[in-house]
Amino acid sequence: MRATFMYKAGDVRVENAPDPVIEHPTDAVVRIVRSCVCGSDLHPYHTMPASEGPAPMGHEFLGIVEEVGSEVSGFTRGDLVVSPFAFADNTCEFCREGLHTSCPNGGFFAVGGIGGAQTEAVRVPQAQGTLVKLPADVDAALLPSLLTLADVYGTGHHAAHQARVRPGDTVTVIGDGAVGLLAVLSAKQLGAERIILMGRHRDRTDLGRFFGATDVVPERGEEGIAKVRELTGGHGSRAVLEAVGHLPAYQMAVGAVRPGGVISRVGVPQYENAPIGFGSLFGPNVTLTGGPAPVRAYIEQLLPAVLDGTVEPGRVFDRTVSLEEVPEGYRAMDQREALKVMVTP
Amino acid sequence: MRATFMYKAGDVRVENAPDPVIEHPTDAVVRIVRSCVCGSDLHPYHTMPASEGPAPMGHEFLGIVEEVGSEVSGFTRGDLVVSPFAFADNTCEFCREGLHTSCPNGGFFAVGGIGGAQTEAVRVPQAQGTLVKLPADVDAALLPSLLTLADVYGTGHHAAHQARVRPGDTVTVIGDGAVGLLAVLSAKQLGAERIILMGRHRDRTDLGRFFGATDVVPERGEEGIAKVRELTGGHGSRAVLEAVGHLPAYQMAVGAVRPGGVISRVGVPQYENAPIGFGSLFGPNVTLTGGPAPVRAYIEQLLPAVLDGTVEPGRVFDRTVSLEEVPEGYRAMDQREALKVMVTP
Missing domain, CATH: 3.90.180.10 (Medium-chain alcohol dehydrogenases, catalytic domain)
Incomplete structure (x- = not known):
């Protein structure tokens, strides 16, 4: 064969x-x-x-x-x-x-x-x-x-499921690849009210809107974080679904998540070490979850x-x-x- | 004054x-x-x-x-x-x-x-x-x-609460300081059945047993991890409450936690970067939570x-x-x- x-x-x-x-x-x-x-x-x-x-x-x-x-x-x-x-x-x-x-x-x-x-x-x-x-x-x-x-659908669902997305929730999805878009769909199915999609490819983010994204943030890094915070009353997003796997995406997740919120990763990490101390996860009581779906x-x-x-x-x-x-x-x-x-x- | x-x-x-x-x-x-x-x-x-x-x-x-x-x-x-x-x-x-x-x-x-x-x-x-x-x-x-x-009691309770300790649970507590010992007490109050206390000061671990610890592991590092795995059927502990804050304690938590389990940190981290990639948290779908209580x-x-x-x-x-x-x-x-x-x- x-x-x-x-x-x-x-x-x-x-x-x-x-x-x-x-x-x-x-x-x-x-x-x-x-x-x-x-x-x-x-x-x-x-x-x-x-x-x-x-x-x-x-x-x-x-x-x-x-x-x-x-x-x-x-x-x-x-x-x-x-x-x-x-x-x-x-x-x-x-x-x-x-x-x-x-x-x-x-x-x-x-x-x-x-x-x-x-x-x-x-x-x-x-x-x-x-x-x-x-x-x-x-x-x-x-x-x-x-x-x-x-x-990809099960993986997007896993991201939302592990983040315990619930009706009325505010969810940010990092990444407009297939998994990110289906994380949008999954968050929508679990009742999320506000779904912010971080991605810069218009055809993809348009599909994200079709799947349920209410906002699209094309900016990255500090600029992207600031935009998500602006959209969420200054405090950040209750759940952040990270569907990329590169360190800058994780860093955006840390910046965009609300105190007490959850970062749920399904993008396979292309890094081993990353910030998790007082200045990133610990201070604001942020939970990090996810893995292979x-x-x-x-x-x-x-x-x-x-x-x-x-x-x-x-x-x-x-x-x-x-x-x-x-x-x-x-x-x-x-x-x-x-x-x-x-x-x- | x-x-x-x-x-x-x-x-x-x-x-x-x-x-x-x-x-x-x-x-x-x-x-x-x-x-x-x-x-x-x-x-x-x-x-x-x-x-x-x-x-x-x-x-x-x-x-x-x-x-x-x-x-x-x-x-x-x-x-x-x-x-x-x-x-x-x-x-x-x-x-x-x-x-x-x-x-x-x-x-x-x-x-x-x-x-x-x-x-x-x-x-x-x-x-x-x-x-x-x-x-x-x-x-x-x-x-x-x-x-x-x-x-210290509220902080120990926070560790157990964030790990969602439930009746019948298996919980490992890293650290025999006051917070670790009260994490033992809190896990017990939330119904944990098996409580493994990692600590090497006999007077403290005795108090830990009084508070509800069922097992004490004085070994540290790889040896300590092996002991916890041995006590938990080879798979590790569903919840690990980390009450120290130094990197080696976090590394022990990563080694001792069961796939799909939770590491809950309340020891103030004396590090910022640590392993969270495929080989530590991501691969086994381990959740990391906790923070100042x-x-x-x-x-x-x-x-x-x-x-x-x-x-x-x-x-x-x-x-x-x-x-x-x-x-x-x-x-x-x-x-x-x-x-x-x-x-x-």
Whole structure:
């Protein structure tokens, strides 16, 4: 089959690779129907040394079950499924608490010897716990929105959920990428009244307004912080959802959050050390939360409104490429020509 | 009157100072009945440059109202009162949310021109919002426990409250100072089932066991982390209450906390930057919370069990000195000869 590998920063190739096979009785093999390029794929696209390549790429997909291991029940060949970007057994104490990303039997696609999803087919470990079956007769027009359940919609929801967004809340979202925009949508669904979107790409922030943003702040840094404070009566935003992952975004979050408020991070941090002392988090009793989203915990909850068209998270896809064109998809996202690129096999 | 000043690290003096007077109609003047030395007073005792001195010291007190300003109602001369270490109007939007430490009309004793409490009398700004009246006929034996409501008990409670400690919970407390020990008591009051106290001073950890600790871990660093993980089935502690403030204590908290758990800090951080990236907080979805305790928000709630003797937080005081002996009190706490030193005028 054909599969995507990153050789080093800026160097993405589609190549021949062995077809995936059942390796454990808990596996399934799934043929990809739709996959996509993630904002987090751009981090290695900027920085990956050649010594770490070639690395399989992609962790979001819809697919058709092709084969299941002997210990997988509830799925048969031909089922349409969505997979979270992290596989998990869905039975351990962490999964039962909704923290599938910490499942001791779990892991991430395209990491640690598990294949990527920007490919024709993928082996899914812990398939029974990981996969969620979709209606067989689903309208093809819904596929983009269903695909967002694999990562970006669940991740945006996680940001809002961890920040305990509640009706009437004031929420600031940092980042107008797909996750940031779907954090806007999620904050709106949880009842936020005021949603300030910090982003500077007009087409994206317009989509943010469609999803529920009430204000857009294109300024960054101190200027952006001042604007958010001005919009929130001088005190800052009760919740700040940080969907970027770079240190300046964290610093903006610290500046924009209200005393006693919450910073909820879902952008994968590209830093390890950052200010958390008296002058940043401690003095104003600010809570810092977030992490990789346990998307599996949210799929059933978010699915109905996608299926009945109440929400259209799939609007974040503004370009579609074939599998052979995946390198062009990376380039387009990196150049901000595309917000999020969907891949058809 | 006589009052305590720190001239520089290690140099504490009791000197003559002007008697406090009403400066604003919202002030009261309170004559000190009991004050004390705080673990946080030891931070400047270790590091304060001479250029920052002389600084008034002390922020915890019980007292008798001597005079009130024209806008203070509900208090009269002779009332016995307890004061939180932070004064606040108790009417603003932050105070109404229970975040008195962020009151725009508030501030801290012994900071920014406000007198300290290791003295004979103190001016209390925002007296009506700040002070809490105690029963006139209170048993003198209860004074030590009542004094803890000014800071250390409320601060220990804040740590547990911010960590949302709940019945059946597993909680680890880092630090066997007065705040750590009262965090143990608070976790117990909130229903924690397993309370692991990290501390190496046997007399203190014994008091911790009296307050509710089920396990004591004297080891520090990686060894201490391993011990907590061993005691918690390998996964770590759902909540970690950090009552020290030094970076190694934070690092222990990161190592000892369970994925999806909470680190709640009340030790005043003696650092600004610390690890919060994928390898520390983000990857395991750990929440970081805490800050200076809005003690005022908790006094009424914690008072009844103190008055009826259900709890005895005043047991943290193991030495009493006169005002003139305050420098000796600092020395004894610094040398770990005393856990917490009470000051009588």
